[in-house]
Every structure is written in structure tokens, then in C-alpha cells.
Amino acid sequence: MAAPSPLSALPTDIRTIISINTSADAVPFRACTAYTHRTWARTFSSLPELFIQPHTLPEVEKAVTLARQCRRRLVTVGSGHSPSDMTCTSSWMLNLDRFDRVLALDPATGLCTVEAGIRLHQLTAALDAAGLALPSLGSIDEQSIAGAIATGTHGSSLQHGLISECIVALKVTMADGKTRACSPEERPELFRAALLSVGALGVVTEVTLRAVPAFSLAWSQAIDSDARLFEGWDGVLWKQAEFVRVWWFPYMRRAVVWKADKVPKEDIEAGRVRHSQPGTSFQDSKLGYVVYQNLLALARWFPRMTPWIEWFVFGLNYGFRNGESTRVSGCQESYKAFLLNCLYSQFVNEWAIPLHKGPEALQRLGAWLNRLQPGDAGYVDHRIPFSAEGLWVHSPVEVRVSDTTVNSSAAKGNRPYLDITPDDGPALYLNATMYRPYYRDPTHEATERYYRAFEWLMRDLGGRPHWAKTFTVTPNEFATWYGDDWREFCKVRDEADPEGMFVGPWHRRYLLGEGAEGKTERLALEEVGFVHEKAKGGGICVFGKQNSVVPA
Numbered sequence: 371m372a373a374p375s376p377l378s379a380l381p382t383d384i385r386t387i388i389s390i391n392t393s394a395d396a397v398p399f400r401a402c403t404a405y406t407h408r409t410w411a412r413t414f415s416s417l418p419e420l421f422i423q424p425h426t427l428p429e430v431e432k433a434v435t436l437a438r439q440c441r442r443r444l445v446t447v448g449s450g451h452s453p454s455d456m457t458c459t460s461s462w463m464l465n466l467d468r469f470d471r472v473l474a475l476d477p478a479t480g481l482c483t484v485e486a487g488i489r490l491h492q493l494t495a496a497l498d499a500a501g502l503a504l505p506s507l508g509s510i511d512e513q514s515i516a517g518a519i520a521t522g523t524h525g526s527s528l529q530h531g532l533i534s535e536c537i538v539a540l541k542v543t544m545a546d547g548k549t550r551a552c553s554p555e556e557r558p559e560l561f562r563a564a565l566l567s568v569g570a571l572g573v574v575t576e577v578t579l580r581a582v583p584a585f586s587l588a589w590s591q592a593i594d595s596d597a598r599l600f601e602g603w604d605g606v607l608w609k610q611a612e613f614v615r616v617w618w619f620p621y622m623r624r625a626v627v628w629k630a631d632k633v634p635k636e637d638i639e640a641g642r643v644r645h646s647q648p649g650t651s652f653q654d655s656k657l658g659y660v661v662y663q664n665l666l667a668l669a670r671w672f673p674r675m676t677p678w679i680e681w682f683v684f685g686l687n688y689g690f691r692n693g694e695s696t697r698v699s700g701c702q703e704s705y706k707a708f709l710l711n712c713l714y715s716q717f718v719n720e721w722a723i724p725l726h727k728g729p730e731a732l733q734r735l736g737a738w739l740n741r742l743q744p745g746d747a748g749y750v751d752h753r754i755p756f757s758a759e760g761l762w763v764h765s766p767v768e769v770r771v772s773d774t775t776v777n778s779s780a781a782k783g784n785r786p787y788l789d790i791t792p793d794d795g796p797a798l799y800l801n802a803t804m805y806r807p808y809y810r811d812p813t814h815e816a817t818e819r820y821y822r823a824f825e826w827l828m829r830d831l832g833g834r835p836h837w838a839k840t841f842t843v844t845p846n847e848f849a850t851w852y853g854d855d856w857r858e859f860c861k862v863r864d865e866a867d868p869e870g871m872f873v874g875p876w877h878r879r880y881l882l883g884e885g886a887e888g889k890t891e892r893l894a895l896e897e898v899g900f901v902h903e904k905a906k907g908g909g910i911c912v913f914g915k916q917n918s919v920v921p922a
Contacts, residue, residue, distance in 0.1 A: 376403070377401065377402075377403060377420075379403045379404070380403065380419065380420070384440050384442075387436065387439050387440050388401075388436060388440070391432070391435070391436055391439070397426075397428045397429055397432045398425070398429055399422070399429070399432055399433065399436065400422065400423050400424060400425065400429065400468075401420050401421065401422045401423075401433075402420075402421050403419070403420060403421070405417075405418060405421035405463070407421075407447065407450065407457065407458065407459075407463060408450065408909070409450040409451070409452065409453060409454075409455075409457065409458075409909075410449055410450050410451045410453075410512070410715075411451075411453045411715040411716055411717075411806065411809075411909075412715055412806075412809045412907075412908060412909045413453045413454075413715065413717065413806070413909050413910065414453075414454070414455040414458050414909055414910050414911075414912055415458070415905060415909055415910070415911050415912065416455075416458035416459055416460060416911065416912040416913070416914070417460060417911075417913070418445075418459050418460060418461065418462060418463035419442070419460060419461055419462060420442075420461075420462045420463070421463050421465065422462060422463065422464050422465070423464075423465045423466075423467065423468050424464070424466070424468065424469055425468045425469060426469070427469075427543075427549060427575055427576075430464070430466075430469065430543050430549075430573055430575055431543055431547045431548070431549060432547075433462075433464055434543050434544075434545065434546075434547045434572075434573060434871075435547035437462050437871060437895075438545060438546070438547065438869075438871060438895070440462075441894075441895060442461045442462045442871075442895065443459060443461035443462065443870070443871060443872070443873065443874060443895055443896065443897035444461070444462050444463075444464055444573075444871055444872060445457055445458075445459040445461070445462070445463055445464065445569060445872070445874060446463075446464045446465075446466065446516070446569055446573050446574075446872075447463055447464070447465055447517075448465070448466060448467070448487065448489070448513055448514030448516065448517040449489070449512045449513050449514065449517065451510065451512060451513050451517070451838070452521065452838040452839070453716065453717055453718055453839065453840055454838070454839065454840055454876065455875075455876055455900065455902075455910070455912050456568065456569065456838070456876045457569070458874075458876075458900070458912040458914075459874060459897060459912075459914060460897070460912070460913055460914035460915070461874075461897050461914065464573060465487075466485070466486055466487025466514060466516065466573075466575075467487055467489075467514075468487065469485045469486065469487035469575070470484075470485055470487045470488040470489065470492060470514075471484070471485050471488070472484050472485075472488070472493075472496045473485065473576070475496065475497075475500050475502075477500045477501055477502060479580075480502055480580045480581040480582060480583075481538070481578060481579075481580055481581075482496075482497065482502070482578070482579055482580075482581055483576060483577070483578040484496075484515060484576070484577055484578075484579075485575065485576060485577075486514065486515060486516035486573075486574045486575050486576060486577050487514050487516065488514060488515055489511070489512060489513065489514055489515075490504075490507070490510075490511035490512070490513055490514075490515060490518060491511040491512065491705075493515055494507070494511060494705035495705075497581050497584070498584055498703065498705065501583065501584050501635070502581035502582065502583065502584055503581060503582055503583070503584045503585055503703075503704050503705060504533070504536065504579075504581060504582075504704075504705070505530055505535070505536055505581075505582050506524075506525035506527055506530040506533065506535075506613075506708075507525055507533070507704070507705065507708040507709075508523045508524060508525055508533065508708070509708065509709060509710035509712070509768075510709065510710065510712060511705065511708075511709060515577050515579075516574040516577065518533050519532075519533060519534040519537060519565055519566065519574075519577070520566060520567050520568060520569060520574065521566070521568060521836070521837045521838035522534075522566050522786065522788070522789060522790060522836065522837050522838070523838070524770070524772045524791075524799065525613065525708065525770070525772065526613060526614060526615035526770035526771055526772065526799075527612055527613045527614070527771065527772065527773075528608050528609065528614075528771055528772075528773050528776065528796055529612050529773070529776060530772060530773070530776070531772050531773055531774035531775075531776065531785075531791065532566075532772065532774065532786070532789065532791070534565045534566065534784065534786060535774075535784065536579045536580050536581065537565060537577060537578070537579050537784060538553060538554075538578050538579060538580055538784070539551065539552070539553040539556075539561075539577075539578040540552050540553070540561060540564050540565070540574055540576065540577055540578070541574070541575050541576035542560065542564050542571065542572040542573065542574050542575065542866075543572055543573040543575050544572045544866050544867070545572060545866065545867040545868070545869060545871045545872065549575060552564060553783075554782060554783025554784055555783075558783055559858065559861075559862050560862055560866065561783070561784070562783070562784070562785065562786055562787050562858075562859075562862075563786070563787055563858075563859050563862040563863065563866075565784060565785075565786040566786030566787070566788040566789060566837065567788075567863075568788070568837050568877070568880075568881070569872060569877075570863055570867070570872050570873060570877050570881060571862070571863055571866050571867060571872060572866055572867065572872060583635060584635050584703070584704070585632045585633065585634065585635060585704050586632070586633040586635070586638055586643070586645065586701055586702060586703050586704060586707070587613065587630040587631065587632060587633065587701070587702060587703075587704050587707035587708075588630065588631055588633050588643065588699075588700075588701045589613075589628060589629060589630035589631075589699060589700055589701070589702075589707055590628075590629060590630075590698070590699035590700075591626060591627070591628045591629075591698050591699065592626070592627050592629075592695065593624060593625070593626050593627075593688045593689070593695050594624070594625060594627070594693070594695075595623060595624060595625070595692070595693075596618060596623050596624060596625045596732065596736070597623070597748075598625075599616065599618075599625045599627070600729040600732070600733070603728060603729050604726065607627070608725070608771055608796075610629055611629035611630055611631045612630065612631050612632060613629065613630040613631075613708075614627065614628065614629045614630075614771065615627075615628050615768070615769065615770045615771075616628070616768075616769040616770075617765075617766035617767070617768055617769070618732055618765075618766050618767045618768075618769055619680065619684055619765045619766045619767075620732075620735065620736045620739045620740065620763075620765065620767065621676075621677040621680050621681065621739070621740065621765065622680070622681055622684055622765075623736065623748060624684065624688075626688060626766070630707060632704075633701060643701060644701065645701050645702060645703070646699075646700050646701050646702075647700060647702065648698045648699070648700040649698065651687050651698070652683070652686040652687050653683065653686075653687050653711070653713070654711050658683075658686065658687075659713070661683075662679075662683050662713070663713075663714055663807045663808065664807070665679045665682075665683070666679065666714070666764070666805050666807040667807040667808055667810065669762070669812075670807070670810060670812055670813065673760075673762045673812075673813065673816065674762060676762035676763070676764070677762065680764070680765045684765070713805070714805045714806060714807055715805070715806035715807075715809050715908075716803050716804060716805050716806055717803070717804045717806065717811075717817055717821075717840050718801060718802070718803050718839045718840060719801075719802045719821045719824055719825065719835070719839055719840045719841060720768075720799055720800065720801040720802070720835065720836040720839045721790075721799070721800055721824075721825070721828035721833040721834060721835050721836065721841075722790045722791050722792070722797040722798065722799050722833060722834055722836065723797070723798050723800065723828060723831045723832055723833040724792050724795060724796075724797070724798065724831070724832060725771060725795065725796040725797060725798045726795075727798070727831045727832070728769070728798045728800075730750075730831065731798075731800060731827065731828075731831055732767070732769075732800075733748070733750045734750055734751075734752040734753070734754065734827060735752070735754075735767070735824070735827060736748060737749055737750045737751075737752045738752040738754045738758050738823060738827075739758055739761070739763060741758050741759065752827075753830070754823045754826060754827055755826065756819060756822060756823045756826070757819075758819075758823070761816055761819055761820060762816065763802075763804065763816065763820050764803055764804050764805050764812070766803075767800055767801060767802055767803070768799075768800075768801035768803070769798065769799070769800060769801070770798075770799045770801070771796055771797065771798055771799070772791060772796065772797050772799070773791075773795070773796040773797065774789055774791045774792075774797070775793075775794065775795065775796075776796075787852070787855040787856070787858050787859035787862075788837065788852065788855070788856075788859055790834040790835065790836060790837070792832075799836070800824075800828070800833075801836075801839075802820065802821065802824045804816075804817045804820065804821075806908065808908070809907060809908035809909060810908050811908070821840065821842075822842075825841065825842060825843075834851055843880060844880075844883065845879075845880060845881055845882060845883030846883065848880065848881075860881070863881075868893075869893055869894040869895040869896075870892075870893025870894060870895045870896035871895040873893055873895070873896040873897070874896070874897040874900075874914070875897065875898065875899070875900040875914065878896070878898075897914045897915065898914070898915050899914060899915035900912050900913065900914050901913045901914075
């Protein structure tokens, strides 16, 4: 963070409250004005009134206390990897990047306690040095541990559920400025709500997790037609290795299947298996990165080129020959093997549906995107009530799995109330990506129509959206889907933060909804009235309405 700028831009009453409280004790209040917050993809940006970066727990508690006294909303942010406006605010922003220490680490038990701002790449490095690893990871490691669990981050394996499965205890600083511990045994309702809180509950400040012995992954990547993918869906595809993920290319009707199994550390140390780094693919090379981005940028003006571009880049990456082939393989430490190059700024719309509905979902989506007619190869009745004429979308659709039930998360008391995965079996995650070359949106109409159709199909198949991604769902829909779990989460949230210090327009749209008879029942500290304006450099700049100061 840059050197704190003077707080003279703040209203006089705010400055007075801060001055009185900061002079009363020795706890620093590290804050500055004139800070611009941007999401990783630069889809949204906002100008918080105050940017706060605490280094210690007393500083976190002080920031929360001051926000309450100054009648301000407080939003906690890490990497901002969500492409939505969830982390945007014109009120106060709390960043935990300097609150990132490892507090305790026991190699014998695997128990590790960390401050919640630690990024995943920092955590995995500390664990690896102690001979430990996280059981599973997502495709990136830039998020903070608190952000990863707060939005339901997952990997891709039938033997694992959410990343939060390994969490055994949390500490949360509540709206009253006091920090409380929670676990399956201590305040279990708070624990289940805090495991996937979407920032609406308080500030998660400390995370205790159980790591596993360090392991490497021997992996390989194969390419084949999607018809072969569907044939082996239930019996082979997802059971062929501990970790499996798929990238599906609808215009080519091809799929890339990545599979990986654990290699014990003793096999690596004894030399029976050696680490090997894969070669750089075309897309990951400097040339490929620039070529693909420029082609995507060109397609903003000539959308009909999109299928050709996707075919061309796919061929340079994986080969132009049809049929089955294995292109690359390797053996890497787990925390390296899981990672994926996200390439460019992007919109992402991801939903979880029951695993067995995967072939139907992809076949129907493929038939719609390719505008197939009866008699065409691969035709199915997609029943999507929107036209795909003139619509061209980006590839691939990322396809992953998890199973919350396999490790009995519910029985262990660490299944979040807002877990999007099915209650009775494995989940299939479908991730529809639209790139933003050079931070410029593809045509608005194309993205909007694609996502409208994609979400219609996901609803039709019993899906639920990933909390960190782009979606359009009403609180009433969520309440219907989650039932008692939804009501329990809202009850815990209301008790933890009755004035809405951690509530903003995103939460109003998706969590709280409207009041009786369509009237909006605002909470005392809730931030209201986001205004979205197109930014000159791409993306949307968000402006909100501040709460007024009242005597504390």
C-alpha cells in the first residue's frame, strides 16, 4: 500500500471520531483516502471513502469499532478475484494483506493456524516447508484463505468437496468489535455460516485447518471427441484418477481431460518417481498469449470469426488431428500441479448441477450454440427458449466435480449453510467464460444472451450458482433452493450484524431481497444505491450512497 494520504478529505465529524479514538490508545489505525479498488478482471472498480490495512487483531477490532461509531459500512477484500461487484464500496474497505502470518503449525497433527489475510500461495509454501499440503486446491492461488472459503472455492475431485472441508475452527470479529471463536463444537451455527459468508457476517480473522502430508501429482492430459466423453461419463471419466477436470470446446465438439493421482513423497525422495515440468503450450507462451488476445480483440468487431479463432488456437495448443491423443504429462508438487493460467480478464458464470446430468447439460448447450437442426450430428432438443442466431461465444467451458458428501462434511459439522453442491451426491460445476481482451467487454448483447440461456438451462437441471461468479438470481429463488439452511444462515447473519455493517447492494440483491409489499427495509448501516458507470479504461465504476453519522 502507498504511504497513507491525509484524512483531511473526510467529513469533519468522521475525522473527529477517528481522532478521539486513535489518541485514546496505542493501537494504530492504518488508513488512507484516495484509493481505487479494482477487481482482478477489472470488471468493476470503486472509490472507498477509507482504505484500511490492519497488521494485528487489535487493529482489526479497532477498525470495526470505528466503522460502527462513524456509521459506516465495512467491506473486507483480498485479491478481488470475483468478477462481480461484491467487494465494491463507497464506504470503508478493510484489506487483510498485511494480516497474513502463520501463527501455529504442527507437522505431527497437520493442524495449522493462520491469520485470515494470508494468500493461498503463501500458505501452501509454509505448509510445504513443514512437509504438509492442502488436500485440494482450485485453479488459482492468489486468493486469501478467508476469501477462498467465504465464496465456496472448490477443486475437481470425487474424493473431495469444498476447500473449506479442511477448516476446523475460525475466529470472527463481529459488528460490535469483539472477536469470537467458533467451530463444530463451539458456536456451531456461527461456524457453518462463517464458512461461506459472502462477506455478510463479520471479518474472519483467524483460520485453523488440518493439512495432509505433502504429496506430488503425476498427471496427464488427453484430447478426444465429446461423444467419447459422454460415453464414459458414469463409469470411467470421473473415477479414473483422484483429480479429474475437463475443458469442453463446443464449436469443435472436442474435450481436453486432465487427470492426476498422488505420488507419495517417499517415492520422490527415493528417486522412484522424478518431478518433471511440462513444456510451455502455445497459449501459455508469450507469443501465444499475445496472438490469442489480439484475435479475441479482433472478434469484438467481427464476431463471426470466433469459431475459427477457437479452432485455430485449439489446434496450436493441442493439435489439429481428430481422434484421441495424449499431448502432455508431468509430475509436480501438488500446489503447482493444481494451478491453471487464467489468461485474460473475463466474465465467469458458474453453476453446480447434479453430476449425472452433465451429458444432458453439455449436449443441450452444444446443440443450442451450434444451432443444430434435426438430422444434424449431435442434435438434441435443447428446449432453451432464446435464439442463438448471431451469437458467438468463447471457449472452453470448464467442467469440474466435487462431492461434499464423500467425507461426511455434514456429519463433521463443517458443511456451510450456503454450500451450492447437492445434498445427496456429487456436483458438476460448469463454468462459462467470456474473455475481455485488453479489458474490453465482448459485445454486451452476446454476453447477456449467452448467460441468460446458460442460466435458464442450469435452472432447468436443478443447478445453483457459484457465489463468487456472475449470476442473476433472486433471494426468493435462493430461499426456495436452500430451505432451512437459508433461514438458518439469515438468522445467524441478523444476530451477528443487526445493523447491517457488512451489508451492501450486492447482498441486498441476492441475500436480503425487498421488504413487505415491495418496500425496501434498509438496515441502519447498510450501504445503499450503487450507481454503475462505464469506465474509460474498461469495466464499470461503482458509486454508492454513504450513511449519515449519528452520535455513537
